[in-house]
Amino acid sequence: MEPNYCSNDHVFCIKTKKIKVNDVVVLNHKIHGKIIKRVQSINENGLFVSGDNKTYDSSITNECQPIQSIIGRVFYKV
Numbered sequence: 001m002e003p004n005y006c007s008n009d010h011v012f013c014i015k016t017k018k019i020k021v022n023d024v025v026v027l028n029h030k031i032h033g034k035i036i037k038r039v040q041s042i043n044e045n046g047l048f049v050s051g052d053n054k055t056y057d058s059s060i061t062n063e064c065q066p067i068q069s070i071i072g073r074v075f076y077k078v
Helices: none
Strands: 011-014 024-029 033-043 046-050 070-077
Touching: 011 024
Parallel strands: none
Antiparallel strands: 011 070, 024 033, 024 070, 033 046
């Protein structure tokens, strides 16, 4: 998520069911554990996410993430 979120940044998130496109969320990914990504689209099967670093190609962006994997929406970082 660089340049907006860097290693060792601390984020605060809120559990909510009102996730919308462009929100930054914390997900519990089945392989990578907790990750921070930006929501690109939402459908009945889940959501597609991406990182803010456009030069980094992540396989996560090609997978539909289940809604249940959302830990929360980021509202503050330190």
